Amino acid sequence: MAAVTVTDLRKTYGKVEAVKGVSFEVAAGEVFGFLGPNGAGKTTTISMLCTLADPTGGSAAVAGYDVVKERDRVRRNIGLVFQDPTLDGYLSAEQNLRFHAELYGVPKSVLPERLRQVMEMVALWDRKDAKVMTFSGGMKRRLEIARGLLHSPRVLFLDEPTVGLDPQTRAAIWGYINRLRLTEDITIFMTTHYMDEAEYCDRIAIIDHGELVVVDSPEALKAGVGKDRVQIHTADDEQAIAALRDRFGLEAAVREGAVTFAVASGEEFVPRLFAELGLPIRSVSVSRPSLDDVFMAHTGTTIRDAEADDGNAWVKAMVRR
Numbered sequence: 001m002a003a004v005t006v007t008d009l010r011k012t013y014g015k016v017e018a019v020k021g022v023s024f025e026v027a028a029g030e031v032f033g034f035l036g037p038n039g040a041g042k043t044t045t046i047s048m049l050c051t052l053a054d055p056t057g058g059s060a061a062v063a064g065y066d067v068v069k070e071r072d073r074v075r076r077n078i079g080l081v082f083q084d085p086t087l088d089g090y091l092s093a094e095q096n097l098r099f100h101a102e103l104y105g106v107p108k109s110v111l112p113e114r115l116r117q118v119m120e121m122v123a124l125w126d127r128k129d130a131k132v133m134t135f136s137g138g139m140k141r142r143l144e145i146a147r148g149l150l151h152s153p154r155v156l157f158l159d160e161p162t163v164g165l166d167p168q169t170r171a172a173i174w175g176y177i178n179r180l181r182l183t184e185d186i187t188i189f190m191t192t193h194y195m196d197e198a199e200y201c202d203r204i205a206i207i208d209h210g211e212l213v214v215v216d217s218p219e220a221l222k223a224g225v226g227k228d229r230v231q232i233h234t235a236d237d238e239q240a241i242a243a244l245r246d247r248f249g250l251e252a253a254v255r256e257g258a259v260t261f262a263v264a265s266g267e268e269f270v271p272r273l274f275a276e277l278g279l280p281i282r283s284v285s286v287s288r289p290s291l292d293d294v295f296m297a298h299t300g301t302t303i304r305d306a307e308a309d310d311g312n313a314w315v316k317a318m319v320r321r
Contacts (some may be wrong), residue, residue, distance in 0.1 A: 001064055001287040002134045003028045003155050003187035004049065008058035009042050016040060020210040021058060026189055026304040033201035034191040035291070042191035043083065049189070050080050052235070063154045076104070079148030079156040083163060085140055089133035093143050094125055096132060098289075104151035118146040118175075122176050138169035142176060149184065156180070158190040162197065174200055184197050195291045205294060213298045218291060225289040225297050228266030229259035232273070243277050255296070258285075260294055262293070 001270040004026035011019040019041045026032040030244040033066040034042045047053040050061055051071045060067045094115065101111050119125040122142035125209040131138060143223035144163055146197050161177070174197065180186060190201070192247065199218050201242050206221075214221065240259045252261035261268050266286035274281060287293075295301075 002026060003030070003061070004032070004062050005049055006045075006049070006058070006060045007102060009045065009055055009060050010055045010057035011041075011048060011053065017022070018210050019048070022205075022207065022210075022212040023058075024205055024212060025119075025179065026155075026187060028168060028187055029181075029185070029213070030202045031177075031188045031190070031200065032190070033198045033204045034207060035193070035195075035198045035204050035295070036191075036207040037193055040207045042207060043159055044191070044210075046157055046191055050078060050257050051075055051145075056117070061150055066141070072311060076151075077154045079151070079153035081141075081144045081148045081158045081161055083159040085134045085144070085148075087140055087143060088129065092131055093119070093135075094128040096143065097147055100147050100150055108149050114150060114152075118149045119143075120170065121179060122146045123151070136169075138165055138172060141173055141273045145173075145176060149180070149186075152184075153186065158188065159175055160191055162192075162194070170194075177178065195295075198291050204291070206298060208295075208299045214294075221294040222289040224291050225262070226241065227264050227289065227293075229260060229264035229287045229293050230266045230269065230273075230284065230290070231255070231260045231287075232284045233258055234279055235282070236279065237280055240277065243279060247276055248273075255301070260296075262297075 002025040006025070007023050008021045009019060010021050011018070021046065034045065037040050046054065048055050049060055051067050051074050055068065062074045065073040065077065067074050089312070091099070096180060097115055097119070098111070106275070108113065116125060119128055122141055124139065124146065127135070127139070134145065135143065145161070159176070162173050165173065177188065178200065180188065192198055201218065201272055203215060203217050204221060205215040234242065237254050238258050241252045244252045244259070244261055249262045250263060252259050254260070270284055270286060
């Protein structure tokens, strides 16, 4: 049985269609990533799967239970780490977990052992009596992961699990998440807009503007791009774009502040580029296909530019108001 099954799932808020009929399955034991820019529909989808929002259309089942008709059964079988912190800072780490155990009916006979197990898993057992307000951001995130695991869920949902954390802490959090695969019989469904995090997933679903674009393993997605990404800086980007089109038949655009295009065997193409472009090149970089290239190949933009465009649109809307 699939851990998560989604069929034509939709969510609208007034005239805004946040999720536009997405369909996919997540296999039991899989680490499944929902990749997309902020505002793409990731959190809305996860909210419906966790019974926090009612679908406008379509259907979904988690751990074999319908998210609308069997809400209570779904909730008993999932763990959820929210994007924003939800811990009580005035309570100790252990008190936060004990409160969660009461809500989920964890038997008192197994609670002490389970508390120690999950807190040792995230290296917080020695801080169990400390108030959460004294914890760093990374420690709080680790405690929230432990809390989500306390009642032994079949599916753990992680909504942007490392947002706002420094790179070193993000790497540590992923060390703990990867350890779950060795110690817990669990399926992990996570959302992220960090490309490097998506590499940890068994499969990735790219979502953009509420639509599911593609689903596959990171390796297969990158192999499907098949071309290297070349970025150049020149004195005149528009002239460079025109020259690439006219002289090489290449479509280019300004992405992340550089003229960007895809070409096979990028390193071999660079000498020809300098010889035939017809204008000075200040710098050039060549990279193998990445998940950002996958995102650009399927959506026409990079995830960073998509987020920047979304932010600019929000600012313009506020100005008009």
